[in-house]
Amino acid sequence: MRKVACVAFALLAVLVAANPALAVCRSRTSARVVLYGGGDDPGVFLWDSRFRLRAYHLATFDEAQAMLPRALLVRGGTRAVVIACLPNFVQARYGLGLDDAVDVKILSGPMRGVSGWISGSDIRRLP
Secondary structure: HHHHHHHHHHHHHHHHHHHHHOOOOOOOOEEEEOOOOOOOOOOOOOOOOOHOOOOOOOOOOOHHHHHHHHEEOOOOOEEEEEEEEEEEEEEEEOOOEEEEEEEEEEOOOOOOEEEEEEEEEEEEEOO
């Protein structure tokens, strides 16, 4: 009986992890954040739709280059506010994990007032 319960619990855990509707965003709505890209370049691509954000991360190199004119490059350190967040919406082509798609409105810099979608990994919380 104990073995059946363990198997049932493991199956339930897999179903919960696989269901994006049950996932929770790491960024809450109305949170003030700072944008920083990963790697050596702190710049962040700001996309006009969450679907282009996801397509860019799934694209081949040539496809990604063709999509870049649709994005704005925001300097690292730019302050923004979270408008909306979709958990586990972005999947990298060669990565195993999922990332949140976050709709932000820029609060500082030359792009102040512009809204767009970024990857959740490009967000740092303000203290």
